[in-house]
Amino acid sequence: MKTPIVSFLKSYQEKSPVRMHMPGHKGAGILGFEEMDLTEIHGADELFAAEGIIKESEQNASSLFGCPTYYSTQGSTLCIQTMCTILCQDAKSKGKNPKILAGRNAHRSFIHAAALLDFDIEWLYGNSDYLSCKVSAKDLEKEIIENHPTAVYLTNPDYLGNLLDIKSLASVCKKHNVLLAIDNAHGAYLRFLESSLHPIDLGADLCCDSAHKTLPVLTGGAYLHLSDSLNKEWKSQVKHFMEYFSSTSPSYLIMASLDAANEVLDDTFRKSLFECIRYVDSLKNTLVQHGYTILSGEPMKITISTKDYGYTGNEIADLLMDCDIYPEFYDSDYIVLMPSPYNTKEDFIRLEICLCEIERKKAILTSFPKLECAQKVMNVRQALFAPSMKVDISKSLGQICSSVIVSCPPAILPVIPGEIISESAIEVMKYYGIESVRVVK
Ligand SMILES: Cc1ncc(COP(=O)(O)O)c(C=O)c1O
Structure with missing residues (x-):
């Protein structure tokens, strides 16, 4: 081509x-x-x-x-x-x-x-x-x-x-x-x-x-x-x-x-992709045998639900980063690894060794708070462009959200501009370490 x-x-x-x-x-x-x-x-x-x-x-x-x-x-x-x-x-x-x-x-x-x-x-x-x-x-x-x-x-x-x-x-x-x-x-x-x-x-x-x-x-x-x-x-x-x-x-x-x-x-991508999927599958099998819980889904993502193994995602990420292995994303529940055909065989070996050297602990039983459906009182445009101010999460109950709040790369929005900030949204934000939020004045 x-x-x-x-x-x-x-x-x-x-x-x-x-x-x-x-x-x-x-x-x-x-x-x-x-x-x-x-x-x-x-x-x-x-x-x-x-x-x-x-x-x-x-x-x-x-x-x-x-x-x-x-x-x-x-x-x-x-x-x-x-x-x-x-x-x-x-x-x-x-x-x-x-x-x-x-x-x-x-x-x-x-x-x-x-x-x-x-x-x-x-x-x-x-x-x-x-x-x-x-x-x-x-x-x-x-x-x-x-x-x-x-x-x-x-x-x-x-x-x-x-x-x-x-x-x-x-x-x-x-x-x-x-x-x-x-x-x-x-x-x-x-x-x-x-x-x-x-x-x-x-x-x-x-x-x-x-x-x-x-x-x-x-x-x-x-x-x-x-x-x-x-x-x-x-x-x-x-x-x-x-x-x-x-x-x-x-x-x-x-x-x-x-x-x-x-x-x-x-030209070569399909072949290298198949090869890479084989490495990913084999790594996932080894990790499952070792006690890790791996989410099913697309073939090229390795998503570990870490609490079953006794750690938060942040803790596993720290241990990986100590070995100079950098994940795509982590939070308290998950760690997401995104390999591609441009990772080498050695990369997979290093990852496997590092993850398998982590000692399994008692499962952590806490899970993220449930988010309830939100109540909308303004449309997104009105709320996003309205005069707004930043408030501490603890003072935000009942106010109208006016900005996009994301705790982390997955970009999951606990509350959307124009929606009333509910108790459940506050719980979710606290869980993800969000301390302040912009609300409509
Ligand atoms: C699901 C999803 N959609 C869209 C985007 C935006 O993509 P880009 O960074 O290429 O603009 C991202 C970025 O992380 C994403 O995760």
Whole structure:
């Protein structure tokens, strides 16, 4: 597969050009890779009006993913903002007010998109703990019939690696003629499994992947995918919508990285992914035999429910970090490890040795407090842009939350802007060590 962006940047470097254009480092900066960092000069194409090398590269990505695929150099966050814009425009084009039925474990970028675009959200809590949001097709159908949403928005996989039955959920959405958008930030690699588990292949209408999370792509590189069945109108406008939220200076380093990844994905990635899954499976088996509880879910995440082994996730993380092994995420209940085919066999051996050297203790029986459904009194936009003040958690009962509070990377929101802060939300925040919260004045 050709890599037109990388080829252009390399041939530009070889010319020893006089750079009378941005960026200011002129290709000779202090980090050593600035030569490849360019701006949208003649021949370098434009991300949001792609007609040349970027268009060619995005077409390569589209053929790899089997659907129209667009680059983001601002992560899934930009793709989520764009997906929400499409969902809103689609509702308006049908003469309806946008109302999105969303899994409560939505990432904060979705909440910010709701504030920017001012759409209504109905929350789906799922029938499990609030860290995941296990929504069944039956639950979804019931909610669609009761709430008449214009679209459904779900996170799959979630931060702990849980997977939803997207195929069944998508057929419910199709039956009721509502669009299904999936935050697949953690699952770009799912397309390259022996049998694809990528949301678009399973029937979603729109989906975003943070390429940087699971593929060999620089931080910030992401894809927005649209299904073939989505109204052509939105395909023609997608770049225009992306521009609403984006910088006018997309990073060529990130685009070159997405471009170079195409070649790898087309060539060796599948094989190295299978090999890596074998290492991960074997490590998971060893850990289970050793007494650890491992959550089932997507094949590339190792999520340990640590209290069963007698430790908090934070304690296990400290022990790993003492061995210079750095996890993706940890809190009092879990530790999440995110390997990729770019980890070496030695990495897995070091991880196994370190985890198996930790002595098992008596299980810790405390578990996280239950979060009750929240009462909404303002919409997200009103609350987020209202005059606000920071208060100590202990003084927040009954006040209206005005900011996105997250204890940790899984971005699970105990209370959302516009909702009354309840006793159960306070308990959850205390549990995660949140000391203050912004409330509407
Ligand atoms: C579930 C989920 N969605 C979206 C995002 C945002 O992705 P990005 O950092 O690529 O903008 C994240 C980031 O951690 C995430 O975990």
